[in-house]
Amino acid sequence: MSNNLAGKNVVIIGGTAGIGLAAAIAASDLGANVWAAGRSEGHIESAKAISNGKFEVRQADTHDAEALEAIFKEVGTIDHLVSAAVGGERTLKPFLEQTEDQFKAAYDKLWGYGKVVRTGAPYLAEDGSITLVSGSPARKINPSQSALSCVGASVENMVRCLAVEMAPIRVNVVSPGTVDTAMFDWMGDEKGGKLSAMTAGHLIKRAGSSEEVAAGMIFVMQNNFVTGTTVDVDGGRILS
Numbered sequence: 001m002s003n004n005l006a007g008k009n010v011v012i013i014g015g016t017a018g019i020g021l022a023a024a025i026a027a028s029d030l031g032a033n034v035w036a037a038g039r040s041e042g043h044i045e046s047a048k049a050i051s052n053g054k055f056e057v058r059q060a061d062t063h064d065a066e067a068l069e070a071i072f073k074e075v076g077t078i079d080h081l082v083s084a085a086v087g088g089e090r091t092l093k094p095f096l097e098q099t100e101d102q103f104k105a106a107y108d109k110l111w112g113y114g115k116v117v118r119t120g121a122p123y124l125a126e127d128g129s130i131t132l133v134s135g136s137p138a139r140k141i142n143p144s145q146s147a148l149s150c151v152g153a154s155v156e157n158m159v160r161c162l163a164v165e166m167a168p169i170r171v172n173v174v175s176p177g178t179v180d181t182a183m184f185d186w187m188g189d190e191k192g193g194k195l196s197a198m199t200a201g202h203l204i205k206r207a208g209s210s211e212e213v214a215a216g217m218i219f220v221m222q223n224n225f226v227t228g229t230t231v232d233v234d235g236g237r238i239l240s
């Protein structure tokens, strides 16, 4: 049976931009009480403007247990806990050309997700869920993406471990392909062209939207029979 999100408490860390923000909007549109959090004032302000008072926006870093706990305490009982934060610095270079510190920095995503789960667990409803975000490099290997691949695979395996250890709480992961979000804003005016080139060889020859990935997150939140699962929303990336 799928559950109705109306009146449920949904917390999305990494919810002030991109995929997390799209999930916040989608959950709120379905009647959930939503708290979305991120670090920078810029994203917080734009998320508040988009929210227009329909959901709460707070400041927290996945690495700051105190800030996370303050939000979780405010919420009280969390029905669905999500972390969609980027959370680490990835170096896109061959493994042997990266320093150990660069490689380790990518793992900040995993440590941050771990902190969100560890801090949030005492606040989870008995029939609650946790949703994390990996990425297609977790299972689609390309040169210069070892940091993304290793961390993404670790997030997916952590989800399987948590699903076993925390049952009946459900724990799932959504794996996006190439999605047009602020993550690629560093490309500036070339973003559109570069994303087209990056996705030209994919089965669906375009970048995905945050809303398409958010739909996968809503699916795992709502379906009470889904746990330990990886949902690929990637335009067929891992088969291309």
Ligand SMILES: NC(=O)c1ccc[n+]([C@@H]2O[C@H](COP(=O)([O-])OP(=O)(O)OC[C@H]3O[C@@H](n4cnc5c(N)ncnc54)[C@H](OP(=O)(O)O)[C@@H]3O)[C@@H](O)[C@H]2O)c1
Pocket (backbone or CB within 6 Å): 013, 014, 015, 016, 017, 018, 019, 020, 037, 038, 039, 040, 041, 043, 044, 060, 061, 062, 063, 084, 085, 086, 087, 088, 112, 133, 134, 135, 136, 175, 176, 177, 178, 179, 180, 181, 182, 183
């Ligand atoms: N876009 C893609 O093509 C793609 C592909 C594969 C996987 N992913 C994964 O999808 C997830 C969402 O990415 P996105 O594309 O939506 O990125 P995005 O548009 O940059 O949004 C990331 C969100 O996370 C927040 N955030 C980043 N680091 C944080 C931290 N340490 N603590 C708290 N909040 C943090 C950001 O706000 P602040 O920066 O202000 O904190 C923002 O709200 C990430 O896990 C990413 O690795 C994305």
